[in-house]
Amino acid sequence: MGASQGKQSGSEGKGSSSISSDLSSSTDQTSTKAQKNVATSEDSDVSMRTLSTPSPALILPRSSPALFNGSSVSFAPETVGLTYPQRGMCQSKDQHQGAPIDMLPDHAFLQIFAHLPTNQLCRCARVCRRWYNLAWDPRLWRTVRLTGDVAHVDRALRVLTRRLCQDTPNVCLTVEMVVLNGCRRLTDRGLYTVAQCCPELRRLDLAGCYNVSNEAVFEVVSRCPNLEHLDVSGCSKVTCISLTREASIKLSPLHGQQISIRYLDMSDCFALEDEGLHIIAAHCTQLTHLYLRRCVRLTDEGLRFLVIYCPAVRELSVSDCRFISDFGLREIAKLDVHLRYLSIAHCGRITDVGVRYIAKYCSRLRYLNARGCEGLTDHGIEHLAKSCPKLKSLDIGKCPLVSDAGLEVLALNCFNLKRLSLKACESITGRGLQVVAANCFDLQLLNVQDCDVSLDALRFVKRHCKRCIIEHTNPAFF
Template identity: 50%
Template sequence: MSSKTRTRRNNTNWNGVLQDLFGEAFTCTKEYRTNEPDYFILSKKDPDHNGESAQDSSSGIVSTTASTFKGSCSSSESLLDSRYSEWSSTSNNTSFHGKSVPTHKNQPPQPTYNNSTLRDFHSSAVGMDFLNTKFQQINLEDTGKLILGIKKNKIHYRPTPFKHLSDDIIVKIFSNLTTDELCKCSRVCKLWYRLSWDPTLWTSLVLNDTTHNVDRALKSLTKRLSYNTPTVCVIIEKINLNGCENLTDKGLHTIAKRCPELRHIELQSCINITNPALFELVSNCVNLEHLNVSGCSNITCISLADSILARASVNYLRQIYLLYLDMSDCNMLDDDGLQILSMHCTRLQFLYLRRCNLITDIGIQYVANNCSELKDLSISDCYNITDFGIMELSRMEPDLRYLSIAKCDKISDVGIRYISQYCSKLRYLNCRGCEAISDDSIELLARKCHRLRSLDLGKCDVTDKGLFMLARYSPNLKRLSVKSCLGITDRGIKLLAQHCLQMQQLNIQDCHLSVEAYRTVKRFCRHCIIEHTNPGFY
């Protein structure tokens, strides 16, 4: 080391450094000893020295303590003896890891404080002395062995029954969960994450929570389920979004773009979707067979997108291969929309147009001319339809099996005669609220429609004569409703019960019947559920 460096170190003003750190009440002295490093002694100034008693009294320190700072230069050994002049160097050999550690018997004098702040500092300093004593007992020379010798506390988890089940069984259990529940299960552990995203569990999506951002959820799920095809999701075949009022055209665009194998979709009461998004959906999802847009007030018709129609050169390229369509409560659907629908959806077998009040007989004529494979049709509460529309329906092929004309009060016996004459395969007929229908048409219906199984004649002008015809020609009848038919008496009900032994459900509410008629039905039709309003029937 050069003399300039040593001179620079010797000229260090330690008093200034210590006064900056600990205050002006502390000073530093330096002693040189042979073969020993430099020692710096930190001490408090004498209160009576240099007339600084006022400053010292403010600090609250009465007695004097000293601490040493070890430097890098050599000095004598005499200072080592002075460091322990106040303590006894005699110690007990305490064994720790095979080595003796000296412990001092005599403790240094405890200072007294007049200041509460310094008194609190001293109480904490006692804790620091305790920690220093503990650290002195640790062999810090071999830290590697010390770290390796620490035993980690192992966390023991209680075993779950799923550890004893195979992956196939767990996937089978997960198959009973909804889409939201599967997403929650994927966050439990790595095993459940892997099994919850099994492709067999995601052939259908069910999102019925109105609080979710459905558009964002559809985008995330379809992207996550695109395993080998990054742009499309071929495993989803069924989507249920009933009641999702937050669904917009953006969500339908995601489905149309990423779900080409979609076959079944439920969009009931999705009031924010419009025609262009729905047209894009049915154009891209060429395998779509089931579509439910009931309650979607902005939907006026079903057609292909304009870009598809512009490229279609032949008629079969303009077809939508839907089999099931529910447009109930679509208040904007009129005859023009029904014409477009029937032209593009010629393979329809199930069509439900409940409470579409703008539809008239002209729209029903379009359906009858284009949808020749129709089996189920519901036009209940369409009060503008008359017997002329029913006559157009009767010209269809004899495949109609389900017909509901409830509350179409303009339909009379004339329309029922056409149905009875040409729809021989009819199995269900709902005429509730059609007060113009009487026993005359019921007789022809019972004679011609031998496959009839369910009949609703509530509030119709039917008497015991009509029940007698049903009992004679329709013995296989299983469900019958004569609610509020005031012309029905005990005689007609008893005769019906004696012949229709397979009756499963009978509605006789608001009918003037006795307990004897009720008991007769229970005696002959033992499995029949009777709906009534007479408290004496129990």
């Protein structure tokens, strides 16, 4: 970052400075003070020169603040090398002003910049003209990531997309992923900007953006035909259930058009109901991963629509959906051998009957979370173990009716079990654990917190499953 490059940066000052000032207004209004770049001391025989890394203030306008973070950029000079020229030799001006980092080739800078988050990449664009050109290289802008409580996030998105659209007017052809998790101040206006300017978008994460509504999400889905991954967990306004005339008009263009979304997370969308799930399933027929945790208004009827339209679902979570019962599991079982992952945790209406349906038809199930299903007994575990021998992870914590008898059947059939949670299972003793340890040698995690198991049983597990991490509440075992 030599002084020569600092001078050159003046020619691009308008582009870089305007973008930086727009973005930075969201967090800080402090300015940096210029510091000396080169300190020299000479005597009569030998001159010694100290090379220092330049402060951004040497290059930026005096009024340009930092981006996004709450503090301005102000770096004290850092000694990076000492040069002792030979007596009598004439040193060129370029030799005096060069900085070691300037010797790196462009591809090395790109490799470094590729690991920076969006806000720091924007800061790098303010250092000098060379860094400005490199920081805005399209190859670095496949992902836009602004997470946390970013002030004026709508404006930041508008400024970013405006700069990225310079080469291709009105569209950012390079952006494939936008992550805005936790941006509580994001509104529909910011999401409209993404929808209009990022037609090649493949992934959009909006977890916790509770000010986003149905209309904005619909705009993204309509304008981004390649969108495959959508996370709107915690977006309480996203319901897709309105039956008003206006909503019907907005949904009409989607009839006959299939949305390419494969991964959809709508956890904590409390207002989602069966009709909303019906609309989603009817148009997202390629879904393979669907997470509906704590969507407390869903019932068995919604799952019936899901199975009809989305037969390829591999992972499904309906945990904490209190109205899901054995009838809902009967519908889920129609997913057949496609289903690999199922979470029904804390669904209090589920019993052995529903688990028997899953065991009978979903023989390739690998993961089952049935924590808190108090109606589950040893009979359900027996059907599961015999029909799903490739089971790798099972959580039956807080199932008081599961005892050592169920564990023995599980251990004798599911040899590939790697994770087992028995937390707060009142009927489990050390005898059941010993059978598990003697047959499931690949066990990697065992949770027996709040279980009545002896110290000898824990030592037996540790001796036979050497790689197993045991989570327990026995103070004598360590």
